[in-house]
Amino acid sequence: KLNEKGEAYDRFSICLDEMDVLLKNNGISRALNGSDLKAAHKKHQPVVIQAVEGGHFIEDKLERLEMAYNRGLRHLGLLHDNPSLVPLGDIYTEPVRYNGLTESGMNVIKECNRLGILVDLAHCSDQAINDGIKVSGKPIIISHTGLNTRPGGNEKMAKMMMPRLISKEQAKIVADAGGVIGVWTHLADSPQEYAENIRAMADVTGIDHVCIGTDTKIAPASNDQFGTRTNQSWEHVSKGFFYTVVKALLDARFTEDDIVKIGGGNYCRIFDTGTAAGISVRK
Structure with missing residues (x-):
């Protein structure tokens, strides 16, 4: 559990650094859009879709989401098992606290729409899912x-x-x-x-x-x-x-x-x- 401000962001950044090295050493790139997937399939080349489960690293700083996008993030699981330091919404295994998504959670979805990051609402309560569907201009997974x-x-x-x-x-x-x-x-x-x-x-x-x-x-x-x-x-x-x-x-x-x-x-x-x-x- 991450209790201090910036801890989640630091861990996320380190994980991206490790992934960069792993992909480079194996000659694998990240697929950034559907065209990349089609091109890789045509060439029989393995690619990965960079995802993260839990938006804990954002901490109400949407510029971090753009940083992650620029480093290849294209699939964001908004919530995970443990609450984030800045709450994003109700987790389905936790007591209801926010009656769905928080304003911060909705803002993250809007920013994902703007940048081009697929929104994943696994681990969300039903009301949080419905809030996400309502606020998103794109289909969710x-x-x-x-x-x-x-x-x-x-x-x-x-x-x-x-x-x-x-x-x-x-x-x-x-x-x-x-x-x-x-x-x-x-x-x-x-x-x-x-x-x-x-x-x-x-x-x-x-x-x-x-x-x-x-x-x-x-x-x-x-x-x-x-x-x-x-x-x-x-x-x-x-x-x-x-x-x-x-x-x-x-x-x-x-x-x-x-x-x-x-x-x-x-x-x-x-x-x-x-x-x-x-x-x-x-x-």
Whole structure:
């Protein structure tokens, strides 16, 4: 927990410095817009989208957001598990304090719109999501959640995760505003169950408003599922995560067009819109 003014900003700056070195050493660049993604795909070159989970580093200084933009930030998760020193809004696992977003939180979203940074409202309460949708001139993403009607078979996990899950009614609000929702892997005990969870979300939002939402790391193997390694989301999986999910979606009778949308097309669309500089009207 960061209690002193400037601590979050210093940590964020150090992380960007470390990322700069990591990308340079591996010959990888940041994708700054949809055109960069298309160009990289055409050339079969890996790229990353620079994101941050939690706007703690901003501390009511919007010029810091522009600094981050100039260093490649293109996807901002407004809130995270712990409150920021300058409050931005209600976190879904915390008691209600602000009845949605604060003025500072709304100003951050407006500045993201102006600069061209995709706004991610994961970890926001329902009212904070609705405030964000109202103030944003562009569609938003909720990068990782799941339907609260599908909490999984692990009672302990389901109880812990329930505040983090979204209702059908709230998911429909996000979709109707042009947003996209990433479906978590955490509540699925198998790739097949994960495909069923994606199906359930798509039945509510429509296929154009759902994507993969791992909230895990593509990194060395680990058998601990929750919050750790993408390629080890399930036991007894011999291939990589994406190949496994695509096969599960095919087995669940999703069409190839549907899988293209779920597997990246929907995210690429909203990323392209979100990273276009200047305020735009949601479609």
